[in-house]
């Protein structure tokens with residue numbers, strides 16, 4: 001996701017968790033991965049990622065802060081390697097790369113074939129990378145020790161779909177395993193998209209979109225090459241995770257105020273300044289009054 005652009009380019013439910021049948025863990029299903037249907041929303045998603053701007057997003061600026069902070073938060077509770085981690089909605093695989101380098105066995109699934117191909121090209125047989133839909137995974141119950149769900153909720157406008165994705169993450173993780181769930185903050189369109197990134201001179205529709213997005217969470221496309229998305233309040237993310245049957249352990253702001261720092265790259269290039277920045281973000285990451293300020297939220301939840 002391009003800082004906010006994906007947010008402006010990007011998605012209600014009280015569905016109960018599904019009953020689950022148990023099968024032995026770490027026993028991968030040999031069914032052919034389900035190729036998802038391709039309704040309008042998915043065509044928009046495919047077109048968006050065909051722009052190939054996702055690959056380097058986490059390397060610079062606020063994307064780099066997103067990456068560093070996500071690795072930091074996940075590292076607090078993920079079991080040590082060797083363990084099996086599913087990177088669902090793994091995109092071009094930056095977190096998959098991190099996990100492989102750290103010694104984990106990684107399963108990568110994404111709706112976009114191009115992303116899967118990139119991961120396969122880098123990791124060959126070492127990563128089980130396939131096209132797959134977070135709402136209907138080709139993995140058996142309790143197959144993995146942890147799940148990263150860092151992206152699908154941005155794109156799933158319908159709460160029933162978000163509930164399915166969370167339910168699937170819960171189903172495939174073993175008892176006691178963690179699920180890490182990222183979401184776009186409800187106020188990102190206004191604070192990041194308009195105020196910081198100034199999308200409005202080029203895409204004036206964003207000025208009409210922000211009020212509705214803040215009222216409903218639904219982010220309408222603001223130009224032809226974009227798609228619907230969903231932005232969470234801290235309370236709505238908390239509620240959706242809890243209704244999935246997972247136990248919410250923590251909810252933090254990922255980048256916090258960093259997205260608004262004009263000299264962010266300079267700070268990141270200086271070891272002392274970078275450490276001060278990350279210390280500051282950590283110190284206020286769970287302060288309720290500040291939680292929705294930054295672009296992303298990250299929930300850590302546990303399978304009971």
Ligand SMILES: C[S@@+](CC[C@H](N)C(=O)[O-])C[C@H]1O[C@@H](n2cnc3c(N)ncnc32)[C@H](O)[C@@H]1O
Pocket residue numbers: 001006045049054058088089090091092093094095109110111112115132133134135150151152153154155156
């Ligand atoms: C913004 S990218 C994030 C990629 C990576 N997880 C990261 O944080 O850098 C969102 C990813 O979620 C994928 N995605 C969206 N909806 C999905 C779904 N229903 N199932 C699987 N992947 C999905 C998209 O194709 C895209 O690669």
